[in-house]
Amino acid sequence: MSSSYGSLVKEAIVLLDKFGAGRQCLDDFIEDASNDLQDMDAQHKKFILDTVSGCIEHKKLLDIVISVFYGQNGKSLSRGDRSQFVIICYLATFVLDDIGFQRFSNIVKSLDIKKMHSFLSFFFANLTTWIQEEWNTIYDAAYVEEQWIGPLLRWRPEIAVLIDQLAVKISHGSQVKKAPIKTTEPQEFALTKPKPRALPMPELIPLQEKCKPVPNSTYRAPKETQIIEEIKQKNHQKTEELLYEANMKQFKCVKQQKSEHTKQLMSQIQKDLDSKLKFNTRYSSGEPSRNKNSNWSVKLNSAAILRQGALYDRHVEEELQRMERLTEGAREPSSFLQWQKEMREKDLQEELAKIERRRLEGRISYEEAAMARTRIMERNQKTAQLQKEETAQLMRRYAEKRLQEEEEMRDLVQQVAEGHKNSRTAKEKLQKFKQNIVKEVSEQKRELLRQALEEAQAELSRKFEIINEIRAIQSLPHVRLTIFDNTETAGHELLGEMSLAELKERLALLKEAQQIEQQEKREHILEVKQKKKKLLLEQLDTINLHKRALAHAAAIRKEKRKARPEVQQPVTQDEKLLALQKKLKDKQQERKRLKQIESNRAKASEQNTAHTVLNTGTHNEKSLGGKSWEELELNLERHIEKDAPYMVSQRETLMA
Template sequence: MSSSYGSLVKEAIVLLDKFIAGRQCLDDFMEDVSKDLQNMDTLHKKFILDVVSGCTEHKKLLDVVINVFYGQNGKCLSRGDRSQFVIICYLATFALDDLGLQRFSNIVKSLDIKKMHTFLTFFFTNLTTWIQQEWNDIYDAAYVEKHWIGPLLRWRPEIDILMDQLAVKMSRGSQVKKAQIKTTEPQEFSLTKPKPPPLPMPELIPQQEKCKPVPNSTYRAPKEMQMIEELKQKNHQKSEELLYEANIKQFRCVNPKKSEHTKKVTPVVKEDFDSKLKFNSFNSSESPSSNKSNSWSIKLNSAAILRQGALYDRQVEEELQRMERLVEGAREPSSFLQWQKEMREKDLQEELAKIERRRLEGRISYEEAAMARTRIMERNQKTAQLKKEETAQLMRRYAEKRLQEEKEMRDLVQQVAEGHKNSKTAKEKLQKFKQSIVKEVSEQGRELLRQALEEAQAELSRKFEIIHEIRAIESLPHIRVGNFDDTETAGHKLLGEMSLAELKERLALLKEAQQTEQQEKREHILEEKQNKKQLLLEQLDTIDLHRRALAQAAAIRKGERKARLGFQQSVTQDMTVLALQRKLEEKKHERQRLKQIESKKAKTSKQAAAHTVRHTETHNRKGLKENSWEELELSLERHIQKDTPYVVSPTETLKT
């Protein structure tokens, strides 16, 4: 068993090369391979299929090792050996525990020993360094350490012994090659022997000119068809995903739980009602997030601090104006606010009751739709059963008709075979016609080559002329400029003409003036920042004072809010909601009862279908047996007529 693993690995290498070259689907490729390997033993077949499928599944991990190995040793290796390195790497990483060291060593020794030795030394020396890091980038580090790196390190001593054996075999092979080389032995000159006359040179046989090969594009399928197939596959996969999502998700309008929209809307409605109760008065403002004086829940910037300070100043002014109006004799709208608060709470309770009723009505409609769907499924199953019986009858008739047509086709094939005797003359004519076409094509090719040669010569001569012109231009002498004095002017006699030294001095003075101006600007900005910081500190003190006052007011309002938390109990006590809940329970019980009835019917229908299938199979077998006996009798009659053509068959006598 272990000795045959080398041949199995070689066959797996051939299949892996085919799969990489074909670029087809893995499942289709594995089905074709399993059909081709039907005559093989089941264990051998399973080993080959597991190796090929494992190499394709773990291609990303294996390519990390193989690509770097080819990058280092690519000069002395061929691309055709890539598959055997991939399979050895897969067996060492994933299947070494199942195979065992004896089978693995037999597989390695059945391949090229020198290549296997170099690959195994490369793999096990770099295993715990960059290979482990690359694998950790692809998979989890703990998983890689536990399942791949750890087992390989346990097998490391046995693998070292195997590599030593391979090195010994390599050294023996090199010694045998050196021993086979023989030294040259000198021979004495034979001066007395006359030289034989030289043989005449044979005449050169005129060779036929090679025809221009047909381009590969004629045998290659167009890319558009491949692109269309890929688009079809993508669209089919997308449609399947959408159908799967549509089947999994429930109908949103009849969701038994509260929908996300209602969950989002209820706190917004509550906040809206509370905010309408909060006017611009001091008592109705919100409480701060904490009671501590120096703790800030949100880090405010300067604009927010100034804005909040201005808001508190405006609130203080409004409160002072309100106090003045009260002193003058005005009334405070506290009773109206209390009545408005109660009415808004009542409206909120009614709205929540409406939402609960809608939810229950939606759930009831969902149960009714499910019951209607089960009834429609029962009706469809009955129609499908009738269709199946009709198709079974049609298939029986079709099988009988096909047997009759096959008999007629056999007779026609015999008649056509007799009429194809004169096909050799037609083939010879076709061969001559093809030879004439090839001659015409070769003549056209020679003409095109001559034209291309003339064009290339003209282009080459033009390039030589351009090169001569460039060399003539380069041979001209260069004009060199003399020494330069930076204190002298250029001599153009302009109004503001300056020397280079004067220009540098003026630029230095201008730079000093700019630096002094920037320093003054910095001092001015620092002074403004200090003033702004002082203003912000004052505003923070005022904000802290106001927040403490608001915290005291919030503690007073906290007791009032506890009295308004009993609105949910009133929603459940609504009579309409209770009636809808009872109706929903009844619909659920009815739906469960229909499900039980449907399951019983399905069992009975399965038993009846199995009985009909057995009956049709026995009928088809009887018909096939009768047809086979008739064909045997006809073949015997033909054989007898060939031997004795003048004897009348018993079937013909019966017909007469």
């Protein structure tokens, strides 16, 4: 029966590993496991499912013990054995009274003896110290002492005997491994009663192969959501920056300097004109680079060296062709390039004048819009003042009327409260009736639980009988013969059948042939590398030669350019631009005058509102007999919300 329970525990270990890897719902997992174990006996199936579900439900208590055990013995243990220790801890803590000590010892002996010995000695040595303290932090101390610590202490003597047996087996196994092989000696035949044959040592159960862990990408959130969130944050930050920039630069057009947008447009137009007029550039001498340290060494890879060498070769061919055309009588287009430069500067001046006119027109339209905005604000302020005066008059009318209605509502509330006192006696009777029903249901529940316990005990006794029968069958010896010859074949009569010695010889020859082939490949690769290195060195020499020639030509062009006088053409002023600038100044002066008038009006209106507030406050105090203005306002809002909840309160209208 020990091997049967060992196989059941292994099935439970596999299921617990699957649940830890899948992290799915417990009910769904148990249902799927029961469907997979349909061919198994009902009792064995129930034992496996109860063990797995119990380990998952008491995961917090079991993880406390297993985590510390791995912390102390983590070097000699693997993570794949964690489920094995969890199940043994669960059986010893929660199910030892139900299954009995004999079954528990058989289960422990069916697993790895050395690991079980170390775990049980660790668990029962620290049971009443830090393990009990950690469990008390999760559950009540009295409950832990009564349900778990007490039963384990009662089983401690039997567990100590089991631990000693495991230690003896471990020491015996080590001695058997170290003892030398003894030769058999013949003994004389004696007609005596033969001794009973000793039971053979149980074979070590092979460790379960490690399952391939599920990749992290299966349970990792998709990257698309994270990328979308990052893009949203960047866009939000960009909009905030643009809004701040727009708020800070909205009055920048008032200044006389050009805006950044205008400068960007001018530079873009200049680039477009240059790109359109850049034809026959190979005949023109470009401007040399202004970097003084132009001879700095740059590290190039092989591809860059080959590309640059091919480029210089193509330049050399083009230069040779140009020299051939010149010798045949062709001319360089120097006069055409001068006319091209003049036309380009003329177009640029016209484009700059157009941009300046557009800028001035935009500023004038902005000034006109600002003046129109001030006029609209004045009109809105007048209408708002009239609405405030009308609401104040309505509030004065309704204040006294609502106070009277409030007193009437108070009287009605008192009458209703007196009628509710009679309903308390009826509630007390109903509560007593419910308590009687609860007592009857609890008595019926106890009777059903007692019947279920009797059925479970009968089922358990029947299981004990079956276990004893299976254990007697499994105690029979097994005879195994292990004789193997390396030079003989398996005898399957196949065409390519070989013995182990022949197979090893052929593998050695194949390995030697592979080494020779690899050596030839290495030599070929070294030869190709040397050829490539030689080619790169040649290309580097040509590149350095061309660089020196280009630097010399650039220095000559720079000296010629310094000798030429620089010609500066002033920007022509247009009559339309002058007229627009004058109009803009007039609009700005008019807007300043409107702002001054508006500020004077605001000061005068503040003084008038202060006088009116003082006068209205004294008048209301006299008319309402000592009631403050705030109390009247709150009462009016309360009654308006009761009668018509869709109406806007007076405070909200004032805030608006």
